[in-house]
Amino acid sequence: MENEVIFSVSHGGAAIITLNRPKALNSLSTEMLKPIGEKLKEWEANDQIHLIILRGAGEKGFCAGGDIKTLYKARSSQEAFKNAEVFFEEEYLVDMAIYHYPKPIIACLDSIVMGGGIGLTYGATHRIVTERTKWAMPEMNIGFFPDVGAAYFLNKAPGFVGYYLALTASVIQAADVLFANGADSYMTSDNLQKFLARVEQMDWHAQETNIALNQLIETYSSKTLGNSELASLQNEINQHFSKYTVEEIIESLDNNSSKFSHETKQLLLSKSPSSLKITLKQLLDARDKTLEECFATDLILAKNFLNHEDFFEGVRSVVIDKDRNPQYTFKTLADFTDEDMEKFFQDISATVKK
Structure with a gap:
């Protein structure tokens, strides 16, 4: 268990956090998060540590998110x-600590970076993607909601x-x-390894x-492979996703004959209706919220989802x-x-304590 995350420090003052559950795509557990939080505090106070590297063990990914089987x-x-x-x-707590960290943090978004993996990397000062990067907030696939501060950072797209x-x-x-x-920079995966080796040697x-x-x-760094597909779709995305209800988004997509509209509508209709509605409200409410306020809402939502039958059904199916x-x-939006x-946006635990 103690080897699920590895900490090391180079002679030159670079500290490395390696998520070390490659067979589980480095998915996060409480046993990994607690020591990461403690080590970040320790290194923050250590004048001999000048920067942090966040990386994942193995070839398949940095981090696929939280350990869903445990939550199930x-x-x-x-x-x-x-x-x-x-x-x-x-x-x-760890995600917020990374946002506020006073020393540079290099996040290696190589291969799979999803959910909790994005939570760990988004607040880092230097985020590097490669040609192997597969990035997603996939919570909608399991009847959950995009947490880890997603309402804060997705509003920055x-x-x-x-x-x-x-x-x-x-x-x-x-x-x-x-x-x-x-992310901030692009390197080929080979160059990323050379870059990290150089950081450790310096x-x-x-x-x-x-x-x-x-x-x-x-x-x-080098230029990325090709142009952004999202950039080319932005006008269409804005047209449909600027609505204030999921029903209006579906209707807008339905009124358009493009391939994108048809495929996106089908994609949305395959998701949990409750998750869709909660997520849109979460994003809309977060527009004027601070990072801390977004995480506070995430915690309320996450705890309420632990009492939500559709979350467990989503996890079961996937x-x-x-x-x-x-x-x-809840089979339909209605x-x-x-x-x-x-x-879902009410802190039931606080009410119970009163």
Whole structure:
């Protein structure tokens, strides 16, 4: 268990966090998050540490998100439910710490970076994608919602691209991640390894860290493979996803004969109606919220989803039985009322304590 995350420090003052569950695509557990949070605090206070590298072990990805199978156990006992709550609390604390970190953090978005993996990387100062990057907020596929501060950062994507990514759970690659403000630089995967080796070899004690790091990134960076598909679709995305209800988005898509509109409509109709409605409200409400306010809402929503039958049905269909045939309690958008939706944004645990 203690090797699920590896910490190391180079002689030159570069600290490395390696997520080390390659067989599980480095998916996050509470046992990984707690030590990451502690180590970040320790390194922040250590003047000999000048920058942090966030990377994943293995060839398949940086991090595929949270350990969904563990969360699926939440309804099996009170203890399992509490453990799931603690997971979200720890995850969000680490994500916020990365946003506010006073030292440079290099995030390696190589291969699969999804859900909780994006939560770990979005707040980093230097985010690098490669030709192998597969980036997504896939929560809509399991009857959940895009958490880890997604309402904050998806609102920072151009136009309504973030809304499209959240509601469709689309997987995008390097050029699109850069366009959506999910990364800063592009390197080939080979160059990324050379760059990281150079970072570990350098004596950062004798450098002006930010200047030297930016120069190094420029040296190893190159142009992305092709143009952003999202950029070419932005006008169409804005036309449909600027609506204030999911029903209006579906209607807008239905009134357009393009291939994009048809495919996107079918994609949305395959998702959990309750997740779609909650997610759109979450994004709309977050427009004027701070990072901390967005994470506070995420925690309320996450805990309420742990009592939501459609979340467990979504996980069952994708992760447990893998039949891809969820039988949701709320089968249509009309079934999930505004009153149902409002309950998800209320902190039930706080009410109970009173």
